[in-house]
Amino acid sequence: MSYTSSTVCVPEVGAVPRHIAIIMDGNGRWATQRKLPRVAGHTKGVEAVRTTVEGCARRGVGYLTLFAFSSENWRRPRDEVSFLMRLFASTLERETTRLEKNGIRLRVVGDLSMFDASLRTLIQRAEAKTAHNLRMTLTVAANYGGRWDILQAARQLVEQTAADGRPALVDEASFAQHLAFAYAPEPDLFIRTGGERRISNFLLWHLAYTELYFTDTFWPDFDDAALEAALASYRARERRFGRATA
Ligand code: IPE
Ligand code: IPE
Ligand code: MG
Numbered sequence: 128m129s130y131t132s133s134t135v136c137v138p139e140v141g142a143v144p145r146h147i148a149i150i151m152d153g154n155g156r157w158a159t160q161r162k163l164p165r166v167a168g169h170t171k172g173v174e175a176v177r178t179t180v181e182g183c184a185r186r187g188v189g190y191l192t193l194f195a196f197s198s199e200n201w202r203r204p205r206d207e208v209s210f211l212m213r214l215f216a217s218t219l220e221r222e223t224t225r226l227e228k229n230g231i232r233l234r235v236v237g238d239l240s241m242f243d244a245s246l247r248t249l250i251q252r253a254e255a256k257t258a259h260n261l262r263m264t265l266t267v268a269a270n271y272g273g274r275w276d277i278l279q280a281a282r283q284l285v286e287q288t289a290a291d292g293r294p295a296l297v298d299e300a301s302f303a304q305h306l307a308f309a310y311a312p313e314p315d316l317f318i319r320t321g322g323e324r325r326i327s328n329f330l331l332w333h334l335a336y337t338e339l340y341f342t343d344t345f346w347p348d349f350d351d352a353a354l355e356a357a358l359a360s361y362r363a364r365e366r367r368f369g370r371a372t373a
Contacts, residue, residue: 130309132299133336137368144315144361146190147183148337150329151175153321153345160345166210171347173218177225182354184229184263190311191265194329198238198272215269216246223253230262236307237271238279264311271307273331280305308333316361320346320353338364 131138154168161167176193183191196211226233235250242250283305288295295301303309314330314337322343326334340357342349365373 130303130306131312132303133313133368135299137370138312140315140366142362143187144358145188145312146192146314147188147316147318148192148194148314148330148333149179149317150194150319150321150327151346151349152319152323152327154347156321157345157347166207166214168345168347169211169214173214175346175349176218177222178350179354180226180231180263180265181229182351184231186358189263190314191263192236192268192308192311192314192330193266194268194271194327196237196269196271197328198270198275199328201241201270212243212246216249219249219253223256226253226257226265227260230260231257232260232264233257234264234266234310235269236266237269238275239270241270266308266311268329272328273326274328276307276330277332279307303332306332313337316340316357318342318357320344320349336366336368338366 151172154172155165156168157171158165158168179193180191195215200211201208223233233253235254239247239250280302284295284297284302308330313333313335317330317334317337318340319325320342322341322345324341330337338361340360342353342357344353
């Protein structure tokens with residue numbers, strides 16, 4: 128499956144979303160409520176990642192994308208940022224075998240040039256080790272921003288033009304093939320935990336016709352029942368893509 132545009136043609140819609148994209152929010156508040164340091168919420172959040180990955184794979188979801196670190200999260204205290212980097216590295220080290228066993232392909236998407244060489248090596252290894260898996264693609268968006276993605280695609284198109292001297296054909300298909308998510312269909316379902324109702328510079332291009340689901344549940348509390356509630360909400364919707372009601 129590769130990128131198909133919901134604004135160019137109406138996609139097929141099934142009961143199970145082909146692609147779910149999640150903003151995993153509320154780790155800090157989960158911890159603060161328990162009088163724990165904020166970072167304890169991030170550690171606990173890894174368990175919810177595991178549950179969600181396995182719950183989605185079991186239900187036949189083809190692509191799961193998790194927003195782990197935004198291009199704006201560098202604005203956080205330095206200690207929290209470095210904790211998140213270490214947690215990312217240790218989770219990759221610990222969980223890759225499990226992904227491999229479960230038939231899950233891992234992709235990490237974002238501006239990885241900002242990460243330490245050692246973290247980049249861990250990412251490359253985990254991606255290579257799971258590259259042949261077909262059951263589900265798990266994408267971790269790390270130092271990702273929707274605007275970064277659109278700009279890097281635009282830059283690639285401009286460079287192409289410069290290389291062969293002719294202006295590049297810019298349509299949805301040629302543009303989208305340069306976006307970081309060119310290998311995945313557009314998300315059918317977007318979930319944001321933690322109570323905020325905003326996109327926070329996540330997938331800007333791709334959410335054009337995505338169903339949005341917001342829950343007050345903090346990410347560390349997002350369990351299989353919470354995932355099922357989001358999927359039930361999705362199943363109850365009529366996706367029109369601009370058409371009149373059926
Ligand atoms: C989401 O939880 C995790 C990351 C952004 C890395 P937060 O850390 O944003 O938790 P809150 O929103 O402060 O509760
Ligand atoms: C979005 O959450 C980013 C991730 C979950 C990785 P934030 O907590 O950073 O979003 P804002 O700052 O509340 O919009
Ligand atoms: Mg937050």
